[in-house]
Amino acid sequence: MKKNPFRTIPEAPKPLTFAVNRKxxxxxxxxxxxxxxxxxxxxxxxxxxxxxxxxxxxxxxxxQAEVAAPLRQLHFDYLKPLCLREDLTIKAELHxxxxxxxxxxxxxxxxxxETTTSGYSIQMMVDLKDKSVLMVPPPFFQTFxxxxxxxxxxxxxxxx
Amino acid sequence: MKKNPFRTIPEAPKPLTFAVNRKxxxxxxxxxxxxxxxxxxxxxxxxxxxxxxxxxxxxxxxxQAEVAAPLRQLHFDYLKPLCLREDLTIKAELHxxxxxxxxxxxxxxxxxxETTTSGYSIQMMVDLKDKSVLMVPPPFFQTFxxxxxxxxxxxxxxxx
Amino acid sequence: MKKNPFRTIPEAPKPLTFAVNRKxxxxxxxxxxxxxxxxxxxxxxxxxxxxxxxxxxxxxxxxQAEVAAPLRQLHFDYLKPLCLREDLTIKAELHxxxxxxxxxxxxxxxxxxETTTSGYSIQMMVDLKDKSVLMVPPPFFQTFxxxxxxxxxxxxxxxx
Amino acid sequence: MKKNPFRTIPEAPKPLTFAVNRKxxxxxxxxxxxxxxxxxxxxxxxxxxxxxxxxxxxxxxxxQAEVAAPLRQLHFDYLKPLCLREDLTIKAELHxxxxxxxxxxxxxxxxxxETTTSGYSIQMMVDLKDKSVLMVPPPFFQTFxxxxxxxxxxxxxxxx
Numbered sequence: 001m002k003k004n005p006f007r008t009i010p011e012a013p014k015p016l017t018f019a020v021n022r023k024x025x026x027x028x029x030x031x032x033x034x035x036x037x038x039x040x041x042x043x044x045x046x047x048x049x050x051x052x053x054x055x056x057x058x059x060x061x062x063x064q065a066e067v068a069a070p071l072r073q074l075h076f077d078y079l080k081p082l083c084l085r086e087d088l089t090i091k092a093e094l095h096x097x098x099x100x101x102x103x104x105x106x107x108x109x110x111x112x113x114e115t116t117t118s119g120y121s122i123q124m125m126v127d128l129k130d131k132s133v134l135m136v137p138p139p140f141f142q143t144f145x146x147x148x149x150x151x152x153x154x155x156x157x158x159x160x
Numbered sequence: 161m162k163k164n165p166f167r168t169i170p171e172a173p174k175p176l177t178f179a180v181n182r183k184x185x186x187x188x189x190x191x192x193x194x195x196x197x198x199x200x201x202x203x204x205x206x207x208x209x210x211x212x213x214x215x216x217x218x219x220x221x222x223x224q225a226e227v228a229a230p231l232r233q234l235h236f237d238y239l240k241p242l243c244l245r246e247d248l249t250i251k252a253e254l255h256x257x258x259x260x261x262x263x264x265x266x267x268x269x270x271x272x273x274e275t276t277t278s279g280y281s282i283q284m285m286v287d288l289k290d291k292s293v294l295m296v297p298p299p300f301f302q303t304f305x306x307x308x309x310x311x312x313x314x315x316x317x318x319x320x
Numbered sequence: 321m322k323k324n325p326f327r328t329i330p331e332a333p334k335p336l337t338f339a340v341n342r343k344x345x346x347x348x349x350x351x352x353x354x355x356x357x358x359x360x361x362x363x364x365x366x367x368x369x370x371x372x373x374x375x376x377x378x379x380x381x382x383x384q385a386e387v388a389a390p391l392r393q394l395h396f397d398y399l400k401p402l403c404l405r406e407d408l409t410i411k412a413e414l415h416x417x418x419x420x421x422x423x424x425x426x427x428x429x430x431x432x433x434e435t436t437t438s439g440y441s442i443q444m445m446v447d448l449k450d451k452s453v454l455m456v457p458p459p460f461f462q463t464f465x466x467x468x469x470x471x472x473x474x475x476x477x478x479x480x
Numbered sequence: 481m482k483k484n485p486f487r488t489i490p491e492a493p494k495p496l497t498f499a500v501n502r503k504x505x506x507x508x509x510x511x512x513x514x515x516x517x518x519x520x521x522x523x524x525x526x527x528x529x530x531x532x533x534x535x536x537x538x539x540x541x542x543x544q545a546e547v548a549a550p551l552r553q554l555h556f557d558y559l560k561p562l563c564l565r566e567d568l569t570i571k572a573e574l575h576x577x578x579x580x581x582x583x584x585x586x587x588x589x590x591x592x593x594e595t596t597t598s599g600y601s602i603q604m605m606v607d608l609k610d611k612s613v614l615m616v617p618p619p620f621f622q623t624f625x626x627x628x629x630x631x632x633x634x635x636x637x638x639x640x
Contacts, residue, residue, distance in 0.1 A: 041518030198361030
């Protein structure tokens, strides 16, 4: 992924990567026979959830810590259309940040190996009890960052 | 609406009616240029919510009574397709029942006055605190039934 | 599947079966924490498409024959709720008919082996060129029926 | 709308504005009780379609010219959450460009007058016959630009 909208952090650990596969559904395609642009949040969410589950920072990990991670920004670059029944691979990279946020970039690859879509998202962390924005990540996330820094996280299993 | 799947109750008050208008959205249409069958739950929900709000048995009325009214059955008869940008009227009838349930029939009319779709739904009432199914309606709903019986409810304002 | 709304046909071949797995997505869950009833058309469509592809009567087989198979009826019985991240198996049975239609029943099973949802659909066959309803199935479908009758179709591979 | 990601064009006519109203639907809200971020493409599309229809550059105007205008970029800034049943106003501004593209900015306002969301989209124009990207806008759009420049377009009718 060439396009990284995030500030470069010196000596940051390498991004964490993950990928999922999906097939374009009939219901996702519009009157022009291509995936309607508004279906792509679901594509990005699929890989974001899978990445989170794999590295121990998934939806339920946040929920147990009484923290939510709503989106603050979401961006799509539609480079090529996706068509009915097309097989696609959705890749994500989580970029290092010690702030109470999650910075991800995304790439969708079709079955001819072409990048059809790229994008990024920024999530902030919010206390589920009082809805306040967190200034520092919750303890479980700080442990995750420490393990990332020390290279102790599970490997990316590669394209499923 | 000819098709009424519900048991006829002798001396029941007449059904309560309501209608809303809506235009077919680009995102609702499939590769064949017609509304994908799976969008219709939203069409029925629009009129069900509006009918509930109008007669004082809306989502928030139930919520305040700590009762939910999830669907137990939902049925669609697709008679004619709906096309891009078509204007449609969605009509609903609430049928009399003293049980802890809501029995509705629906009809979608296109701008040429044709019935394109009909259907029905059955909702049961559930206690939000312990998720148990209610045997009798909550007090606010019993008051509503009494007012329905006594013909004290607001009129159907007619097609908006 | 106990509930079969279709007329019993004497000496009909046994139904064709198929199943797919799916996980409840965050975007499918409503404010009460359960899957919104209007997401289920997608669940049924997933298994209907997979069954069609497996037995040679999928969307693309119909498209090549210039025939569409839009839904004429769709019915849901919601027996138990589905929750966030739940794993589910969606089963379908295609019931024998020599008419230009497809009669399916469905069942959704949660990861505790409980049936949460059942339902059925009826599709008619439509000529894509002039939108007329077909009285007899197209040749490829008649060949399919012959192979079904003669027990020459691929086996159900079983729960994936 | 403060945030305008587009290059300033000297002596460009003022942006064209339009607004639509909408109410948050039950089906749009997630398990946290707020609108799921992936529903917002529909919100932006509502106002984009209405703006296009009002100024004579709607979906059907493009379709008649055998041109489509798919999205090339889409961006969301989620500033505040939207909740169940909230009334919202969705505003759009079309920014002047003589290229074969549409540059829009968006703003969602809640019923307390707060901006909850902003964003932008870039659409390119594509020949529907051969799928090639247009270098210059089609004749009907050039006429529209001329009328915009000469201040001959219909007024923004104001918040409906």
